[in-house]
Amino acid sequence: MATETSVCDVFPLGSRLSERGRLQVGGCDTIELAREFGTPAYVVAEDDLRARARAFLAAGRAAGHDEFHVVFASKAFPCTAVLAVFANEGLWCDVASGGELHLALRAGFSPERIVVHGNAKSEAELRMALRHRVALIVVDNFDEIDRLERLLAEGAATDRSAQPVLVRVTPGVSGDTNAKISTGQADSKFGFVIDQIDRALARMRGVAGLEVRGLHAHIGSQLLTLEPFRATAAALGKLGAFPVWDLGGGLGARYTERQPPPPTIEEYVGAVVQAAHANGLGSGQQLLLEPGRALCANAAVTLYTVESVRRNVSHWVAVDGGMSDNIRPMLYGAVIEAHVADRFHGSTLCALAGKHCESGDVLVREVLLDDPRPGDVVVTPATGAYGYAMASNYNGLPRPPVIFCRDGEARVVARRESFEDLAARDVP
Numbered sequence: 001m002a003t004e005t006s007v008c009d010v011f012p013l014g015s016r017l018s019e020r021g022r023l024q025v026g027g028c029d030t031i032e033l034a035r036e037f038g039t040p041a042y043v044v045a046e047d048d049l050r051a052r053a054r055a056f057l058a059a060g061r062a063a064g065h066d067e068f069h070v071v072f073a074s075k076a077f078p079c080t081a082v083l084a085v086f087a088n089e090g091l092w093c094d095v096a097s098g099g100e101l102h103l104a105l106r107a108g109f110s111p112e113r114i115v116v117h118g119n120a121k122s123e124a125e126l127r128m129a130l131r132h133r134v135a136l137i138v139v140d141n142f143d144e145i146d147r148l149e150r151l152l153a154e155g156a157a158t159d160r161s162a163q164p165v166l167v168r169v170t171p172g173v174s175g176d177t178n179a180k181i182s183t184g185q186a187d188s189k190f191g192f193v194i195d196q197i198d199r200a201l202a203r204m205r206g207v208a209g210l211e212v213r214g215l216h217a218h219i220g221s222q223l224l225t226l227e228p229f230r231a232t233a234a235a236l237g238k239l240g241a242f243p244v245w246d247l248g249g250g251l252g253a254r255y256t257e258r259q260p261p262p263p264t265i266e267e268y269v270g271a272v273v274q275a276a277h278a279n280g281l282g283s284g285q286q287l288l289l290e291p292g293r294a295l296c297a298n299a300a301v302t303l304y305t306v307e308s309v310r311r312n313v314s315h316w317v318a319v320d321g322g323m324s325d326n327i328r329p330m331l332y333g334a335v336i337e338a339h340v341a342d343r344f345h346g347s348t349l350c351a352l353a354g355k356h357c358e359s360g361d362v363l364v365r366e367v368l369l370d371d372p373r374p375g376d377v378v379v380t381p382a383t384g385a386y387g388y389a390m391a392s393n394y395n396g397l398p399r400p401p402v403i404f405c406r407d408g409e410a411r412v413v414a415r416r417e418s419f420e421d422l423a424a425r426d427v428p
Ligand code: LLP
Pocket: 073, 076, 094, 117, 181, 218, 220, 221, 222, 248, 249, 250, 251, 290, 291, 292, 293, 294, 328, 332, 385, 386
């Protein structure tokens, strides 16, 4: 009897192997997607994004905090269609630059659901935030307070009510993650250390037109245990009572079947709410979380085509993308997995290489594939977060399209770049 098989939860929700052994995402056959839209391509199961957004909101309700908001860290997947899905699901949005603010507004987030971040916000970015009267500006350093004071005195805010702000706290908590994405330690480039908080708060309270609403802390990304989040809540609890706590993002994703599953959204939200309550956050006070990766990493896969295969010390399989569409393996030593899209469960030990002119451009150093040949479609799961976001045109590669799949229907939500796009900004 022919049967469909489900695949590991590293893949988007609802992904299956068809009876012919071909990967389907969002009801679409990945071999056909590769044929129709070309490769490399980011393929997103739209329902997966929605399900994770709903899981976060439901977990907040289940944990019993009435004023709970989920703020999508848009840096993880800054594509209008992705943002629009989350806006539509009732999330808020975290932006870390004027460009991200522009995208968030364009995607339909109203300013009263936007949180503005940055350790080096420019005058233009602060003006933009004040002009739109965003929900919260997270103030990072003393120079920013001076700058806000000057801009407010010049009338940069169009709204006459005070601009709500949070103070970014560096709580001295570090999670077990790559140093490049760890932010909670005392020697971080972000925020005020604990013994500067009183002075920062006093200074902010002295600025006409600012309303200090509370505290923010983001200690790092790809965190796989809950203890650091509890420690962060404990650190904030010592700073006094505030109407708003924003505990940042950071919940890790599962990248390979061999990686033990991280805490679930329910476990994470439950633990954070409980720790916030235990450390003084009462009902009526707002609790914000800013997940990026946990909302979108596993919602997407990348499709590639094998271009060449060679054997020396390793069995090299080279595909038509690489560090320009997924810099994470090279930048963080991230370990991901790969499969031939219509022949899972291979046994040939391969090194999956990108096509860039650097020896370091290797997507997976050791992976078992089913004897890949030129023309085969290879899929890497869990590329939804920080893949598209950090893509580049290195070696003149046009950036890949983003394809949304749902109930067997596929639609392009970001088109592939063209060679013309590569020169579009050049002034000869
Ligand atoms: N809030 C703030 C203030 C942040 O700086 C970040 C991430 C987040 C929320 C979302 O964190 P998440 O839930 O996604 O862990 N490019 C790196 C990740 C850098 C994260 C930067 N900040 C990577 O590919 O692993």
